[in-house]
Structure formats: C-alpha cells, structure tokens
Amino acid sequence: MTARRGPLPRPPAARNRGRSVLALVPNEGGLAITELPSPNQDERPPGLPIDTLILHYTDMETGAAAIARLRDPEARVSSHYVVEEDGQVFRLVPEERRAFHAGLSSWRGNEMLNGRSIGIEVVNPGHSCGYRPFPALQMAALADLCLGILSRHPIPARNVVAHSDVAPDRKRDPGELFDWRGLASLGVGLWPEGVEGGDLSVVPGGMARAAELMRRIGYPVDPARPDVALVAFQRHWRQEEWGGRPDAGTLARLEAVAALAGAG
Template sequence: MIEAPSPNQDERPAGVPVDMLILHYTGMRAGREALDRLRDPAAKVSSHYLVEEDGRVFRLVPEHRRAAHAGISHWRGHAGLNARSIGVEIVNPGHEWGYRPFPALQMAAVCDLCLGILARHPIPARNVLAHSDVAPDRKQDPGELFDWEGLAHNGVGLWPGADPPPPGEAALLPLLGAIGYRTDLPLSVLVTAFQRHWLPGRADGIADAPTRARIAAVAALCAADDQRKSGA
C-alpha cells in the first residue's frame, strides 16, 4: 500500500453507515495523471484508493473519511452516495482514450483490496457497484470489459447462475428498481447501465430476451442477498 494523501476529503455525516463500495475507472491517459488529479485541491475530486495497471495500490483517503468520487448519485433510494461509500479508482484510459481490458495483475489487486474493505464494513454483496450503476445517465465506468464475474467468484459482489425465462418488458422498471437503480430515467439508459455490469461486452440498451432474463436473475439474487443479511 502506497500512501498518497488527497486534500479532497472531509468528515462523513454522523450516523450514516458505510454500506456501499463503488468501483470506477480513471478515464485518463495515464495512472500518474489520474493520481495527480485526485490529489489536486482545485479538482475537488478524490477516491479512497487507486489501483494501477501493474497492481500497485495507492491510499488517498482513510476509509472513515468521505472522498469525492461518486458525484450526483443514487442507489436503493439513497442519494449523494459519497457519504456512505468507499470509492476505488482503477487505472484504465476509458472510453475516451482507448478503453481496454483490465490486466490480471490489476484485477487481482482490486479483488484483494475489495475483500479487505468488505471485511471492515457492513457492505452487502448487492451493494458492490459500478459508477455507472449509481449515475447511469452520466457515467459508463468501469465499463463492459470489467471482470465483475471474476470478482464475484472470489467473494466480491454477486453474479447469477442460470437465467430464468425472460419477463415481459413491463416488468423491467420494477425489477431494475428492486435491484437498486433509480427508475425516473429512460429505460434504455437503465438497461445500458445494467448491461455494463451484468452482461459482459454488452452496452447497447436493447432490452432483448437475454437482457430481460438477466435482469430477473439479478433481481432474484439481490432479494436472496437481503434474506441472507436478515437471517445473519
């Protein structure tokens, strides 16, 4: 762990649990450029951690403090998610500068980092999120090439098994809302965000049968995660 403190932090509000983990990509040409920006007082942005492509991990903000990473954000009826989340920036040029797969060394470091975070905070598996999940009308990171399935198989987040029969399109907004997405946005925006997380390689916003089936599968997974938490 490399210490690289950012001035862009403040106290978390009292009484608000840290119950979300939000993963981002940096979307800049190089990791050094991203690290400098996250530590620039004029930029007013930060994250708790940054993970380089070679697996190095930088700590910018202590977990008990609030970092400025999520911006205007919503999940499961909550808004302003910086107050209740840990933010991890993952170095990748992003869609603007040449989006590419995340190296295995980097993903291993992300996994280890996330497992530690989850051990320290009451974050349910269903609240391991993409920036694009919580800001679907603004963000697309970490994107459709990110290995959510691999993380889930190693204990970070959720991933469905076999999909059920696809529901009709009328059921999609309620199901997406049950997963946690805000439902006051166009369906195509929500479907695109969902696909980036749950359908590798897809980000077309088309609610076809495989997408509808996967939405139903993830909604069921989230309900089961709630039951596990209440039974613990």
C-alpha cells in the first residue's frame, strides 16, 4: 500500500440538463492501492505500446463479488485495477502485464485491445443489477488513478475510452451516468466543452454523416447497423439523449469530438 489518501473531493458543484458535473479534486497526498493479484494475466505481445485506457463498470451486485470473479482462474477475466464506490483502489494485474478485460474489441483500427491497453473496473451494479450514479469519492479516486497511468504511458486523450466504445455491439459500460465531462476537466479523456447537444431536430442524411464521423473518431462501425455504434457514442459524449438517432445535437457533438480526436 502506498501513501495515505489526501483531501476528499468537493461535492457536486453544477448541473447540466439534470446530470451532475462533478467538481473533482485529485488527491495531493498520493493514492493508496491495495494489491489483490489475479491469476488471469499473461505477457503483453512484444513491440506493442500501451496506448489505450479502457474504463468499465463491474455490472455485479457488489464490488467484493466482482473482485472475486476477476480473481477466479476459471473465469479467465481480469482488469488491472478496480475502484470501489468508497474510493478504495485495488490492483489485480501489474500495468506491464496483459489483463483480460476488453475481449473482442477495436479502436482506431487496432483490434483485440488487451495487448495494448490498461483496463479499470469501476464498481457499479450496472444495467443488470440496478444502475446508479457513480459517487463523487469514487470518481475522484478514479481520476487520480487515471492521471497516474497517463503519466506513465503514451496514451493520448482520444484513447481514453469506454468498454462500449471499443465493443459497441456487446457492451454498454460504463454507461450514460458516468461523468466523462468531469474526468476530462482534469485531463482524463476528451470532452467538447461549449457544444450544445440538446437539439433533437432530424437531419437529412444524418446517419451517413454520423457513421463517417464515428469512424474518424475511432469507432468500429457496422455498415449494416451504424446506430449500434451511435448509441455508444451518445452514452459517452451525448448523454442527454442516447437512443441512436443521428439528430442535430448528436451531429454537433460528433463534429466536435472528431475535431478533438484529430488534434490528438
């Protein structure tokens, strides 16, 4: 275990269309991490950079149950870290090793991302067990953890992604209640500040344009079902409405995120 945790985060300070925007404060005194090794790991493929950070939710009733599964050799799943709702952080797999967290996945043309990514499981019951907002203390600890990871590896902001971003046909985590905007305000990932997303107006040819922009950002887009990737995009960057419709608000956010992603 490392140094003691520093100051607690400030409480939520603002609201955006009914969703909280957390005023997150990184812990100045260092992040305490408890080692709970998982057998579900192996060597990373040689020559691959660690250039992607993938955030998940546990989708189980308790954090203890999730950790038990992530350490079960028969389950063959793991993550590098788990962040509990009270801010406790557990390391299951060293960063230099490959954890089994992303499965079939793709981002910016790279496939099977376990070999080049770090995975963090954020404890939440998920859509299967009673999805709920992520506590401020948990998000503050997660921000600290992510900032440390980003300081150690060449991970660009555009490669800080959701599990649902890299596997939109299979996954929906960490979901539409996750505070991506708050993390981005601290330097973890991208957020298109000042771009309104509430316009529900129909846009002729909107889906074709949406698919083009999603590919530019990095999404694996199925030509037969581009709406599947669009739901994933909306859960991340357009949380006001995430039904898979390419309306004007969605396209505005897509254009903005594509521009940010293109800038690195």
